[in-house]
Amino acid sequence: MALQRYGLSQKAFDQAVKGFRQLQQQQRLRNNRYLSICDFSQSSRKKRFYLVDMMNEKLVLHTYVAHGRNSGGEFATRFSNRTESHQSSLGFYLTADTYYGEHGLSLKLKGLESGINDKALHRKIVIHGADYAEPARIRSLGYLGRSYGCPALPKKESNYIISKIKNGSCLFIYHPSAGYAKGSKLLND
Numbered sequence: 284m285a286l287q288r289y290g291l292s293q294k295a296f297d298q299a300v301k302g303f304r305q306l307q308q309q310q311r312l313r314n315n316r317y318l319s320i321c322d323f324s325q326s327s328r329k330k331r332f333y334l335v336d337m338m339n340e341k342l343v344l345h346t347y348v349a350h351g352r353n354s355g356g357e358f359a360t361r362f363s364n365r366t367e368s369h370q371s372s373l374g375f376y377l378t379a380d381t382y383y384g385e386h387g388l389s390l391k392l393k394g395l396e397s398g399i400n401d402k403a404l405h406r407k408i409v410i411h412g413a414d415y416a417e418p419a420r421i422r423s424l425g426y427l428g429r430s431y432g433c434p435a436l437p438k439k440e441s442n443y444i445i446s447k448i449k450n451g452s453c454l455f456i457y458h459p460s461a462g463y464a465k466g467s468k469l470l471n472d
Contacts, residue, residue, distance in 0.1 A: 284335065289345050291333055292459075295322045299455040302375045302469040303337065306395075306453055311377060313451025319378075319444075321348050321434050321456045323359040323371065327427035332436060334444055343447070346440050349416045352429035359458060364394070364402050369431045372400035372408065373463045376454040379404075381445060386411035386435075390445045392454060396467055400456075408432050410454075412441030 286296055299320045306312050318335045325331040332348035335341070350359035351371040363370035372394060379391035389411040394400030400408075413435040414420070415428025434456065436444060448454070464470055 284340055284342060286333060286335075286342060289333065289342065290325055290329055290331065291320065291322055292324065294459065295320060295324065295457040298457060298464070298470055299453075302455055302467075303453045305469050305472065306375065306377075311395075311451075312453055314378070314448065315452070317343070317448050317452045319448050319452065319454040321454070323350055323354075323373075323456060323458045326357050327359070327429075328357060328421050328425075332434070332444075334447065344440065344444060346444075347416055347418060347427055347437055349413065349427050349430045349433070349435040351432040354429070354432075357426035362458065362460065362463070363432075364398060364400055364406075366402060366406050371430075371432055371434070371456060372403060373456050373458055373460065374400045374467060375469050376400060376403060376456070378410075378448050378450065378452045378454060381449050384409075384411070386413055387438075388412070388442050388445055390449055396469065399463065399466060406432060408434075410434055410436060410441070410445060410448075412436055412438035414438065
């Protein structure tokens with residue numbers, strides 16, 4: 284798929300696919316056509332959200348995604364599963380149902396990794412559109428705005444993405460943190 288051409292590292296893609304395949308084998312994916320990847324090793328000035336069609340082996344969409352405000356400025360460097368941390372959590376998620384909230388159409392996320400992201404539903408970590416995830420924010424701040432821990436997307440693309448990945452697809456939030464890779468059961472089983 285030549286995703287490296289779009290900035291996605293081979294390591295991030297390999298880990299995403301490994302977890303995706305594990306979830307497929309465990310029959311946990313109801314929507315196994317799409318794999319979404321947030322590559323938080325990249326600057327928030329870059330497009331670092333990848334929507335991949337696994338059936339047709341092609342990149343559907345490549346866009347910006349915000350990280351949590353206490354995870355860092357331009358770069359995300361700190362991650363947490365704690366309530367009120369306002370940090371992003373790494374690892375594999377299962378998309379759930381949608382609802383309309385403060386940011387319009389939003390998509391609930393179920394963290395699949397104990398101690399890493401399993402408090403996502405309780406923390407109200409969701410995919411939604413946000414003004415602070417727009418490229419114009421990079422021009423004014425020098426980097427993308429930040430969320431309370433949600434992988435927030437540009438408003439003009441969020442509804443399209445949510446419509447594709449809702450109800451049981453895999454989302455992977457990547458960072459080359461050694462602690463994450465060693466602690467992930469999906470990557471080590």
